[in-house]
Amino acid sequence: MSNLQNPAALNSTSPLGFWDSALGALSRELSPQQFKTWIQPLTLVSFEESNHSLTLGAPNRFKLDWIKKTFADRFHELASQYFGVPINVGFVLAIDGTSAPITGTAPKEAQSSEPEMANEAEPVVSTEDQSFEIEDHSKLNPNLTFETFVTGKANQLARAASIQVAHNPGTSYNPMFLYGGVGLGKTHLIHAIGNHLLKEKPNARIRYIHAEQYVSDVVRAYQQKAFDRFKRYYHSLDLLLIDDIQFFSGKSRTQEEFFYAFEALLSNKSQVIITSDTYPKEMAGIDDRLISRFDSGLTVAIEPPELEMRVAILMKKAASEGIPMSEDVAFFVAKHLRSNVRELEGALRKILAFVRFHGRDVTIEVARTALKDLLSIQNRQISVENIQKAVADFYSIKVADMYSKKRPANIARPRQIAMFMAKELTQKSLPEIGELFGGRDHTTVLHAVRKIADERAHDSQLNHEIHVIEQTLKA
Numbered sequence: 001m002s003n004l005q006n007p008a009a010l011n012s013t014s015p016l017g018f019w020d021s022a023l024g025a026l027s028r029e030l031s032p033q034q035f036k037t038w039i040q041p042l043t044l045v046s047f048e049e050s051n052h053s054l055t056l057g058a059p060n061r062f063k064l065d066w067i068k069k070t071f072a073d074r075f076h077e078l079a080s081q082y083f084g085v086p087i088n089v090g091f092v093l094a095i096d097g098t099s100a101p102i103t104g105t106a107p108k109e110a111q112s113s114e115p116e117m118a119n120e121a122e123p124v125v126s127t128e129d130q131s132f133e134i135e136d137h138s139k140l141n142p143n144l145t146f147e148t149f150v151t152g153k154a155n156q157l158a159r160a161a162s163i164q165v166a167h168n169p170g171t172s173y174n175p176m177f178l179y180g181g182v183g184l185g186k187t188h189l190i191h192a193i194g195n196h197l198l199k200e201k202p203n204a205r206i207r208y209i210h211a212e213q214y215v216s217d218v219v220r221a222y223q224q225k226a227f228d229r230f231k232r233y234y235h236s237l238d239l240l241l242i243d244d245i246q247f248f249s250g251k252s253r254t255q256e257e258f259f260y261a262f263e264a265l266l267s268n269k270s271q272v273i274i275t276s277d278t279y280p281k282e283m284a285g286i287d288d289r290l291i292s293r294f295d296s297g298l299t300v301a302i303e304p305p306e307l308e309m310r311v312a313i314l315m316k317k318a319a320s321e322g323i324p325m326s327e328d329v330a331f332f333v334a335k336h337l338r339s340n341v342r343e344l345e346g347a348l349r350k351i352l353a354f355v356r357f358h359g360r361d362v363t364i365e366v367a368r369t370a371l372k373d374l375l376s377i378q379n380r381q382i383s384v385e386n387i388q389k390a391v392a393d394f395y396s397i398k399v400a401d402m403y404s405k406k407r408p409a410n411i412a413r414p415r416q417i418a419m420f421m422a423k424e425l426t427q428k429s430l431p432e433i434g435e436l437f438g439g440r441d442h443t444t445v446l447h448a449v450r451k452i453a454d455e456r457a458h459d460s461q462l463n464h465e466i467h468v469i470e471q472t473l474k475a
Contacts, residue, residue, distance in 0.1 A: 015047035015054065018082045025078055026071075037220055038067060045092055053088040054079050063223060064093050138198060138206040144191035150316055152309025154463075155185055158300045162189045166196040169239055169271035173298035175262070179276045180302035181467055183340030186275040189302075190241040193273060197239055204238040211247035218254045230257070235264035239271045246276050249285030262293055301460060304467040305341060310334035313344055318362070321352055325362050332364045336375055347371055382473050384422045384436045390469050391418040403438035417466065419445050420452035425473070 026039050045057040056075065058064035068091050079087035146166075151159050164172045178186045194206050209217075221230035234240070240261070248255050265272050276283065279301070280294040305313065311330040318325035333351070337343050354370035355362055368375070388402040395414040402415055415437065422433045423445070430442035430449075437445070456463050 015044055018047075018054075018079060019044045021082055022075065022078045026074070037223065038063070038071065042067065051088070052083070052085055053090060055090045055092055057092050060223070061093060064091055067091060138194060139208045140194045140198065140206065141191050142195060144188045145195050146192045148320075149185065149188055149192055150309065150313045152305055152312065153457075154303035154305050154309060155189075158185075158189060158302045161298055161300050162193050163196075165271060165273065166193045169193075169197055170269040174266060174269075175272040175274055175294065175297040177274045177276070177280060177294050177297060177299040178302060179279055179299070180464075181277060181304065181340060181471060183342030184302045184304060185341055186302055187243055190243065190273050190275060194239060194241055201238075205236060206239040206241070207234075207237050208241040208243070210243045211245050214242060214258065215247065215251055215254050218251075218257050221257075222253065227257075231260065231264075234261040235268075237265060237270055239273070240265060241273050243275050244277070245274050246278055246283055246286075248290075249283065252287075255287050255290055259287070259290055259293070262290075301464065303460060303463050304470075305344075306457075307331075307334055310337070310344055313341060314348055317345065317348055318352070321348075323352055323355060323362060325351075329362055329364055329367050333367055333371070336371070347374060350374070382425045384426055384428060384433060386473060387421045387425065387469075388418050388436075390472050391415075391421065394465070394469050394472070405438065416448035416452055417462075417469075419448040420456075421466065421469065423449045425470070 023039065027035050030039065041059050041063065043057040045055040047054045056067075058067055072089065072091070075089045076087065079089055146159070146163060149155075149159060158178055161173055161176060162178075165174075165176050178189060180186060191208060194208055197204055198206055217230060221227045242258075248258065262272060274294060280286075280291050280299060283291065311327065311334045314330040314333055315325050315327070318330075333347055334344070337347050351362060351367050351370045354360070355366060360366050389399050391414050392399045392402060395410070395417075397411055397414055401411045402418055404411070406412075419433060419437060422428060422436070423430070426433075428436070430445045434440040434442050434445045452462075456466060
């Protein structure tokens with residue numbers, strides 16, 4: 001009979017037995033790093049049999065708030081199962097063997113992805129916690145190299161700059177800041193730089209890290225009083241590759257530590273490469289001094305791939321899988337999937353899985369069948385009306401302006417962009433599009449389509465704006 005089924009279990013179990021049982025259960029449920037960071041520092045403070053209450057202690061306020069928010073329900077469940085009756089689990093601040101009850105709700109900062117740390121009243125610790133560890137290896141993906149990167153007009157400048165940095169780290173374009181939408185190749189390029197340098201200098205200290213992991217390292221260093229070790233590691237790198245730095249937004253302590261690391265690395269002539277989905281000066285919640293540092297090197301945009309580049313990507317990736325794809329099939333897929341490389345790769349995986357399972361050759365009909373769900377969703381979601389609303393919202397005009405006869409530049413240009421996107425993203429004919437834009441003649445639509453297509457080929461800002469609107473439509 002389990003404790004849960006036995007009413008007398010409360011008298012036959014011990015708090016220490018529960019604590020051993022709870023630690024064992026949580027060690028199996030959590031990763032070693034999570035268990036070491038959050039659960040291992042807790043202590044069993046008291047157990048009151050008379051009112052079925054159990055109190056756990058956390059070593060500092062930050063950890064206390066996080067445990068209450070994240071693990072309170074699980075501790076209640078474990079305690080109630082172990083003792084066989086409902087147990088009230090409370091949490092207190094326990095420092096140096098003493099405890100003080102904490103009342104009220106968690107502070108507002110504890111509800112963010114990185115609770116504010118700088119204002120916490122913490123005991124002074126004279127020695128570092130030696131349990132703090134950072135994985136000291138590059139975390140590079142060996143498959144992401146310059147050789148496997150497909151180049152086109154949309155990314156040729158970013159690739160050329162990356163090759164220059166790979167050959168002259170710390171001297172050419174330091175820092176280098178790559179920005180652009182999701183799935184355009186930013187991560188591929190920075191891995192390619194790291195892999196090239198690692199091949200040239202096997203002993204170089206290189207680290208690729210996503211911004212979220214850097215935030216996690218800062219939190220652990222703060223909790224374990226190990227900032228000296230944290231700084232020694234990050235300040236001694238030869239190459240730091242940090243992805244999606246927009247995740248630093250609003251995290252003041254992380255930004256402060258990254259600023260110190262950034263300054264140390266540049267003074268040591270170590271290379272720093274950063275990616276973001278946004279141009280530096282447009283990032284919200286990032287300290288001005290960091291934005292200034294990002295702008296001090298080379299900032300390069302990666303644009304959405306043009307049609308020919310999408311075709312080349314599909315054919316190259318299909319060939320690498322041992323299943324050749326003809327140009328006509330690649331053009332069919334590329335015309336329907338235009339937003340980013342990741343979307344193309346997903347579509348290609350569907351097609352290859354289909355042909356392998358059914359033993360078929362890759363034809364347009366096979367591609368259409370394999371992608372029917374994806375194409376159906378896109379055709380259903382993207383209508384001329386949706387395009388008109390998305391463009392109007394983006395350029396802060398009224399949807400009614402799309403049908404009106406008004407011709408000021410702040411209305412006429414967005415209207416032309418909407419016509420161009422309607423031709424690109426829907427199956428409507430020119431006369432049908434003209435009718436949906438206030439009964440305009442098809443020649444007006446054709447002029448708008450040609451004008452925007454020509455400008456997009458030479459205007460990176462316009463290309464970026466259209467890409468953002470397309471992503472909005474497909475979200």
